Amino acid sequence: MRKWYEVIQGPKLQVPNLLWRGVAPPKAQFLSWLAWRGRVKTISLLQRFRALSSNVENLCLCPFCKLETESVDHILLQCSEIWKVWSSMLQWWGVSWSIPATVDGVLLWWLGTKFKKSVVRIWRLVPIAMLWSVWRLRNECVFKGNQSNMDELGEIVKVRVGLWAKSGLPKFHYSVHDVVANLNQGMLLADLFESGMIKGSMPYAVCSQDVVNGVLSCFRSIDSSDCWIKIVYKFYGEL
Structure with missing residues (x-):
């Protein structure tokens, strides 16, 4: 029915x-x-x-x-x-x-x-x-x-x-300011987590250098190594 x-x-x-x-x-x-x-x-x-x-x-x-x-x-x-x-x-x-x-x-x-x-x-x-x-x-x-x-x-x-x-x-894992001012960046990170391209849990995660290259245009700075990097996500869309 x-x-x-x-x-x-x-x-x-x-x-x-x-x-x-x-x-x-x-x-x-x-x-x-x-x-x-x-x-x-x-x-x-x-x-x-x-x-x-x-x-x-x-x-x-x-x-x-x-x-x-x-x-x-x-x-x-x-x-x-x-x-x-x-x-x-x-x-x-x-x-x-x-x-x-x-x-x-x-x-x-x-x-x-x-x-x-x-x-x-x-x-x-x-x-x-x-x-x-x-x-x-x-x-x-x-x-x-x-x-x-x-x-x-x-x-x-x-x-x-x-x-x-x-x-x-x-x-x-986001502040109200993140949602209001940095929605696109937050959506990008959420997509990467869901797809498995970034592994771990917020605020710490590990991903490959290729993924880093894809998000550099959205985030200001990043601490990277030759192959793997650690992303430390802070409030207000900064890394």
Whole structure:
């Protein structure tokens, strides 16, 4: 029965696993689940349920762009200001995309993007951190009158990903700063460990000179010998 349901539903069946089986805080997971189901209490949803008058035009607009009606997909994804932050998250990972039109589409796309097992758990924290951070900023703008700062929002999302990974993932050997500022280097090391090209455990590992030549462009200095070297990985991406 389950296999038949998987065939009918396809990747949609995996979205709850993305949202609920990670290490993000329960509140962020729940908000992301509501967004996926289209149940976040935006202005358009409240008006649909007749919990808010449709005559208050100023309240209906997105607090970020102030151009479109605030719907779930608009406030969390389609708004031109928020879209820029999503794009910066993809640049952070070195990934390009054609932005989906819905939150459901984003989560399905996220599931379909392949990374090494060692980093995919961090990758899957990003959309949850993004949805949670955008909604919190939205509430601060609406209820406290704060001004939105999209550059700051992007950094907050990265820090949240780093904090959640650091506190929740077993054998996570990087600092929050490593995740925020040196993500590509950390992913490279994780790939080398997983492939077996580097042997040992963080922060000490042994690898061949050929591997050293491949990572020299990413790291500043290295203590090498003729055939084998010891890499001493420190915080902040230094060796």
